[in-house]
Structure formats: structure tokens, C-alpha cells
Amino acid sequence: MKIAFHFDSQHESLATFYGLDLQEKIFRLILNHRNLSANSKVFVGDLLMMMIARDKTTISETQFSYSFNEEKYLNVFYHWANPQNVTWKRYSEENIEHSFGKDIYVICFESIDLKTAEYLNTELENNPAYLGALEVDDSSEIHWILYSQSLIALGRIHNDEFNLFHQPEDDTEDLLINDYETFGFKKINPESLNGRYTIFDTYSNFEEARRIAEWKRNSGGLLAFIADEIVSKLSDIAPDIGNKLWSALKTFEDSETNEQLAQVTASCRRIFEYVVDCIFPPSDEKMDGHSLKADKYKNRLFAYADTSRKSSTNIDLIVATTKTLFEQWDKLNSLANKGVHSEVFRAETRRCLLRTIMLLDDIVSLKEKPFDIKPNLNFDDIFGKNASG
Structure with a gap:
């Protein structure tokens, strides 16, 4: 999510050089949080609504004059406050009204997750100069001009490190x-x-920004659909799948140490084993010379894929995805034993969680018809042993 945090730069609580002070407040909030993961470009500057609401008059080839257009400002302000595609907004109507005609200072993160955005907004509400936060909609030309074209590219935050941006001709000593x-x-x-x-960047234009914004919005829906379909279809034959996925994600979000993140990896492996047990229970038989006993999860998954015979392409995909996931588990175990930095381990664990979800989607794709609903009630206990009579 591209999120902008807004401050009343004329507020009496701010010093003359308020920009650095406000940046420090936000960065310290991130650094002081125990398990937030922040990796984003950061843009700062004033929200130039007044400037883009001006009319330009040509005096000569080299001279121009500008005049404020109130009607244009009203239009800019309305579309700033009411973009078509914003899904996250923590900016009260009272503060929207208060922002009219104000000088507003912005700190914008190009890509942060919802949890970080909510946390920062909650903590900043104690700051008297804070106005609110909203998701930037780069498919809106007004938003693109205000946030993507007009703000200054300050730097890149990478967890507890920060890169300060500069252009090649700049003196880094400055x-x-x-x-x-x-x-x-x-x-x-x-x-x-x-x-x-x-001005030399051929990709810094509205059309490019609009396409990226639309891709982000639509890809989020696509991933949500995959997650919804997995739970909807697998819960028939593996009724506890929703609880297990929720538990793995919750553990990941709350993890602070490598040991806690290792629990996520273990949960991913248990999810895989649980689903395989449900769709292809252990057997003493062999298939193509391969054991199908309880501990042979890969063999049983491949046997299930082979008996489904939806297509050879799906089977090859299952084999490749499972191989990659098992390699990922082995890699995570190795990283845990080496005691690598928790930031590295968190990134690897996130990929493991996503690969597990994608493998479940591959498993769902093997089944043309719905899975059989697995009985999960003991009717004898509920209705008595003679209920059927």
C-alpha cells in the first residue's frame, strides 16, 4: 500500500525546521516497534494543491505569470479528499475541513503493509499537528501530481537501515x-x-503510474480470490484448514525472534501434512514401487496427483512446487541453526508461507469436481446410538 501521512505545517507545536522533526517521529516509531518490518521508498514535502490550482498566463517566450484560481482549487481539493479507488483512509471529516487552504506537510511510504500503516496512524494521533493518513491512488491524476510528481524522493528505509537518495551529479558530502x-x-x-x-525518467509519468496502481489493486483481488478458493474447497475434506492457516499467519505477524518464526515454518509443514492425510490417507500399499506409508507425504501427494490425472502439466507443476517447498523448509532449518539475522529469516519465512498457499492452490486445481465432505460430527454422541432407528 502507498500511504501518505499528513501534518499541519503551520501548527504552533512545530519548530521552524519541522520536516526533520516529523520524519524523526515516524522513523523512531518504526524502529522502536518490536516486530514491524519496513521496506519502502520514502517521499516527503508539501502538498502543493495551491500551486496546481493556478492559471498560467504567457507574457513572452521566457516570461509567465500565475494567478490563483479558486474554482480550480475547489476541484483539486475535492478530488484529493475523495479519490475513486482509495480503500484505506484514516482522515476524519473534521480534519479534511481543517485542511482546506492549509499548508500540509506529507511523509509518504511507497509500499507498507496495512499493519504498519494502522500502527503509525494510531501512534501519530497523539501528535497535535497530525491530520491523518490515506492510501494514495495513483490512478487519480490529482493524487499522482500531488504525491508522485511533486514530493521529494528522500530515501529508502530497510528495517533498521536508511539509504539517503541522491542524483549522480550530487555531491554525497552534502x-x-x-x-x-x-x-x-x-x-x-x-x-x-x-x-x-x-524529467529524463521515461517511466515517471501518469500513464505508467496508473497502470501500476491498477495492477496493485487487481492483483490484491486475485490473491484474495486464491485464498478464498483454497479455504472454500479444501475445508470440505480438510475441515480444520482455515484454523491452521489462520494460526500460521497470526504466528508470523506476531513473531519477533527466529525461534518464533521457526514455528511458522513448522506450521507450514503441518498444514501440508494435514492436507495430504485428508486427501490421500496412509496405506501399506505401494504405487510404482513407492511407499505410501504415513511418513511418505510427498509420495502420497504425487500418487494423488497421478490418480487424479487431470493433466500431465498439473502433475509436473505439483512435483516442482513441492520440491521447491521442501527445499525452502530445509533452507529455513539451516538458517535457524546458523542464527542468521531475524530480518533475513522473516523474509524467507514469508516466502515459505506464500509457497505453502500456492501449493494448496495447485492441489485444489487437481480436483475437477468438489472434494467429498468429510464427516466431522459424531451422530451417536449427539443423538444417541439408536438415533438412526
Whole structure:
């Protein structure tokens, strides 16, 4: 999610150089949280609604004059406050009205998750200059001009490190590295933008931004559909799948240490084993010389895929996905034993969780008809042993 946090830059609580102070407040909130993971470009600056609501008059080839257009400002303000596709907004109507005609300072994260956005908004509500936060809609030209075209590309936060952006022609000695070192970052690094976000950048235009915004919005729906279909279809034959997936995700979100993240990996393996037990229970028989006993989960999954025979392509996909997932589990176990940094382990664990979900989607794809509903009630206990009579 692309989220912008807004502040009344004229508020009496702010000092003259309020930009650095407000940046420090937000960055310290992220750094002081025990298990937030932040990896995003950061853009800052004033919300230039007044500037884009001006009329331009040509005086000569080199001279122009500008005049404020109140009607244009009203239109800009309305479309800023009411973008068509915003799904997340923590900006009260009272503060929207208060923002009219105000100088507003913005700190915008190009990509943060909902949990981080909610946390920052809640903590910032105690700041008297804070106005609110909203999701930036780059498919709205007004939003694109205000946030993507007009704000300054400040840097990139990567958990407890921060990269300060600069262009190739800039002198890196002029970067305010010393100022940002006081914020609590483990390390401050210079990072060249190599012409990005300049007039020479062929990808910094509204049409490109609109396509990306639409892709983000639609891909989120696609992933949500996959998750919904997995639970809907597998819960018939594996009724506890919803609880197990919820538990794995909850553990991941709350994890602070490698040991806790390792529990997510173990949960992913148990989810896989549970589903295989449900769709192809253990057997003393063999198939193509391969054992189908209780501990032979891969063999039983491949046997199920083979007996389904939906297509050879699906079977090959199942084999490849399962192989990758098992390699991922082995890699995570190795990382845990080596005691790698928790940030690395978190990223690997997230991929493991996503691969598990995609494998479940592959398993669902093997079944053309619905799975049989597995009985999960003991009718004798509920109605008595003679209920059927």
C-alpha cells in the first residue's frame, strides 16, 4: 500500500525546521516497534494543491505569470479528499475541513503493509499537528501530481537501515547523513537514483503510474480470490484448514525472534501434512514401487496427483512446487541453526508461507469436481446410538 501521512505545517507545536522533526517521529516509531518490518521508498514535502490550482498566463517566450484560481482549487481539493479507488483512509471529516487552504506537510511510504500503516496512524494521533493518513491512488491524476510528481524522493528505509537518495551529479558530502544518524538507524547509506524521478525518467509519468496502481489493486483481488478458493474447497475434506492457516499467519505477524518464526515454518509443514492425510490417507500399499506409508507425504501427494490425472502439466507443476517447498523448509532449518539475522529469516519465512498457499492452490486445481465432505460430527454422541432407528 502507498500511504501518505499528513501534518499541519503551520501548527504552533512545530519548530521552524519541522520536516526533520516529523520524519524523526515516524522513523523512531518504526524502529522502536518490536516486530514491524519496513521496506519502502520514502517521499516527503508539501502538498502543493495551491500551486496546481493556478492559471498560467504567457507574457513572452521566457516570461509567465500565475494567478490563483479558486474554482480550480475547489476541484483539486475535492478530488484529493475523495479519490475513486482509495480503500484505506484514516482522515476524519473534521480534519479534511481543517485542511482546506492549509499548508500540509506529507511523509509518504511507497509500499507498507496495512499493519504498519494502522500502527503509525494510531501512534501519530497523539501528535497535535497530525491530520491523518490515506492510501494514495495513483490512478487519480490529482493524487499522482500531488504525491508522485511533486514530493521529494528522500530515501529508502530497510528495517533498521536508511539509504539517503541522491542524483549522480550530487555531491554525497552534502547529504544530511549526520542528521539521520541521530534518528536511531543502525546505518545510513547514500543511494544514487540514477536519474529516476527527474524529467529524463521515461517511466515517471501518469500513464505508467496508473497502470501500476491498477495492477496493485487487481492483483490484491486475485490473491484474495486464491485464498478464498483454497479455504472454500479444501475445508470440505480438510475441515480444520482455515484454523491452521489462520494460526500460521497470526504466528508470523506476531513473531519477533527466529525461534518464533521457526514455528511458522513448522506450521507450514503441518498444514501440508494435514492436507495430504485428508486427501490421500496412509496405506501399506505401494504405487510404482513407492511407499505410501504415513511418513511418505510427498509420495502420497504425487500418487494423488497421478490418480487424479487431470493433466500431465498439473502433475509436473505439483512435483516442482513441492520440491521447491521442501527445499525452502530445509533452507529455513539451516538458517535457524546458523542464527542468521531475524530480518533475513522473516523474509524467507514469508516466502515459505506464500509457497505453502500456492501449493494448496495447485492441489485444489487437481480436483475437477468438489472434494467429498468429510464427516466431522459424531451422530451417536449427539443423538444417541439408536438415533438412526
